Amino acid sequence: MDRQEHEQEQERVAVIEVLGRDGQVRAVQRISRWPATVGRSALCDVVLDDAHLAAEHAQLLWDERGARLRLLPSLNGGWLDERRLGGGEVADLGGKASFQLGASHLRWRSSAERLAPEQPLQAHQQRAAKVAAAWVPALLLLWVGLLWFDQWSALDPGSPWADYSGALLAPVGVLLAWAALWSLVTQLFQHRFPFATHLRRALLGLTGLHLASFALPLLAYAFNLPRLLALDAVLLPAGAAALLWWHGVLVWPRARRGLAVMVGLGLLMVLGQTVARRQEQQFWFGPSYLSALPPPALRVASPKAPAALIDALRPLEAELARQASKDNETPSADNEE
Amino acid sequence: MFNLKNAPNGRRRGPAALPAARPVLTLALMLALMARAGGAGAAPAGPPAAAVPPPAAASAPPAAASVSATARRVYEDSRAQLLQIRTLLKTQDSQASVGSGFLVSEDGHVLTNYHVISQFALEPDRYRLRYATTEGQEGQLELLDFDARRDLALLRAAPGALQGRGALRFRPADRPLSKGDRIYSMGNPHDVAFAVVEGNFNGLVERSFDPLIYYSGSINSGMSGGPVVDEHGEVVGVNVSAMFFAQQMSFLVPGEFASKLFERSRNAKPLNAPAWPRLREQLFSYQEELSSRFIAQPWGSAGHARYQLPVPQELFMRCWGRGTSADTKGLEFQRSQCRMEHAVFVSGDMQTGYLSMSHEAYDGDKLGPIRFAKQYSGSFRNERLGRDDKDRTAPFCKEEFVERDGLPLRAVACLRAYRKLKGLHDLSVIVTTVDASTEGALGRFDARGVSFDNALKLTAHYLEGFAWTAKNTNKSKNASR
Secondary structure (H helix, E strand, O other): OHHHHHHHHHHOOEEEEEEOOOOOEEEEEEEOOOOEEEEOOOOOOEEOOOOOOOOOOEEEEEEOOEEEEEEOOOOOOEEEOOEEEOOOOEEEOOOEEEEEEOOEEEEEEEOOOOOOOOOOOOHHHOHHHHHHHOOHHHHHHHHHHHHHHHHHHHOOOOOOOHHHHHHHHHHHHHHHHHHHHHHHHHHHHHOOOOHHHHHHHHHHHHHHHHHHHHHHHHHHHHOOOOOHHHHHHHHHHHHHHHHHHHHHHHHOHHHHHHHHHHHHHHHHHHHHHHHHHOOOOOOOOOOOOOOOOOOHHHOOOOOEOHHHHHHHHOOHHHHHHHHHHOOOOOOHHHHOO | OOOOOOHHHOOOEOOOOOOOOOEOOEEOOOHHHHHHHOOOOOOOOHHHHHHOOOHHHHOOOOOOHHHHHHHHHHHHHHOOOEEEEEEEEOOOOOEEEEEEEEEOOOOOEEEEOHHHHHHHHHOOOOEEEEEEEOOOOEEEEEEEEEEOOOOEEEEEEOOOOOOOOOOOOEOOOOOOOOOOOEEEEEEOHHHOOOEEEEEEEEEEOOOOOOOOEEEEOOOOOOOOOOEEEOOOOOEEEEEEEEEOOOOOOEEEEEHHHHHHHHHHHOOOOOOOOOOHHHHHHHHHHHHHHHHHHHHHOOOEOOOOOOEEOOEOOOOOOEEEEEEOOOOOOOOEEEEEEEEOOOOEEEEOOEEEOOEEEEEEEEEOOOOOHHHHHHHHHHHHHOOOOOOOOOOEOOOEEEEEEEEEOOEEEEEEEEEEEEOOOOOEEEEEEEEEEOOOOOEEEEEEEEEEEEEHHHHHHHHHHHHHOOEEOHHHOOOOOOOOO
């Protein structure tokens, strides 16, 4: 009989998890003897440091009728989910339940409840993340190199080094501040400060966008595809949105999908605004014409006879006539740059 | 320089005063006054008058006694025919703008500038026209016809209203004036008082598409449309514009055009609907003549060692050039800019009917190919094409690599359509050479208010101006230098 009882008791094992205000588990108390008392008193099975609890605030019961919570007489009582519980009231706990006693948030999880499967590690939790962080200096160097190239190509030969320093230091400063800010937000929600990861993500995004905005005009020029610049114009907001999302999932890893939807909506709104503002223009995105003039060796497309341009212009007559017949109540020339 | 009424839009360049690209604003004969008069009925004329006239206007040279006596006689003889033309809001007595005018018939026909009555012509539902004589008698005017190209309008007072006041006669064409002849401009500057201004006939403005008299005398805002008469009181011209920040540089529409308009339309029916269709008709035939005369001219030479670049004959355009100093460290360039100084006034917001062009030849030897490419692209990107506004659409462009006699070019042509002048367009063509890695030329051609067909012809004509220079033709295919 002893053995049988013991076996039964073996099956009736549960834990009480004490949750912090942020929802994280602060302490876990395993319970295998029933009934178990919860309260401030040292005599209790589960001792909570909460001034709003009675010495013995509640009892946890688990017998043939199932697991239950019974409140003992107290000033503050408790809640099971949203249900108010007073002294003497009893509530079923089932396999898993959240309840509050006094000001303490508690979670009941019994051995009868099936455990959630083991979660895979997130990228930053793996040792490989450390290796990836080692790429940060290399990336930073690449990005600074691009900035330097931009500045170098815009300056006349023999410009003093001071002309470069401002153009390089300011963006680097902004970037570090950006990564630090995201790390602080992550600290707030995740209790860690993944500065290198945020920095790496920002660097990857910026370098990618920089390279794209460098390469697209060259491609557009080489193959005479000026509308590639529309892609360039969309790429910037889209890249910025993707980068925001990428930072965001570090902060709220469980909300990947929700974040994606939010950022996607934001991006759509920005693009929608652009389109709405450019109704009168020839193109929704990108400049009126391709202005990149790289060295002639990069040109692949062969030039045509001047008549080709004249012929290409002809369809504009009807297009312009249609455009001209619209009433333009809000001309963009009002905010001419 | 010429024909410019609207000071804020001033876009002319001084012909002799300043080296290139420094814009000299032209005085708005009428509209400067209009801006100040605002809504306040007969606005006190004092402050604006004190503020506006250019420095030279105040110090008219002291004339010999006999000359002044002539001025007095001329004014006495013409004062009965001299009028102030006021544009008022339909529903209240606030004056929107004021100009001058003069009687040319016993039946009350009045001549003035188109720009003086353009508000009424384009929006007859919002405005009305009134005259005031030198004695202060007032009355209603109707619009019979206008010649936008010459900036003239023919009005008529109500039958009988101005009877018995006589009419000014035109000086016959067979007695042309000589340089230095004294002529007298009349009008009501700044709504202050009727005035007579002595000055000299100095022939026609050179390199002007349409004849315009260069008058050395001080014309001020509000005198637009007033008569300019010789010593016998015969009309030789009509006040139209002046050059801002210049001394006594004023311009007159020759009397023959005013006389022609009067003869042509003296019996016309009054115009009561917005005048856009007639304006369009006039601008269409004007641009036809302008375009065909321009295309008929061969291109001049830019004197560049490597490229032939289009430079116009200076028949009705004026060109200015400048370049970087010889010891520049970076990109060296030479710039040439040519434009017509004659524009057609459409409304306070818009002038049209002129051509302009420019080119910049770059030498980036000191920069190397990458830096040159960056600055060359930057220059190409900097070209402004205008935005959509009340009068015109946004620019719509096409671009292509084209080849002219083996010289590869990147060419962009953009057009903006006029909303109320259907079928008229502004054209901008931007062309860059793309044959060399540290040398290039960027050319730009602009035509305002041309038909689509003429825009295409002008584009083709402009492209024809680009080629290798003769000594470069042989090695045309080998690209980079």
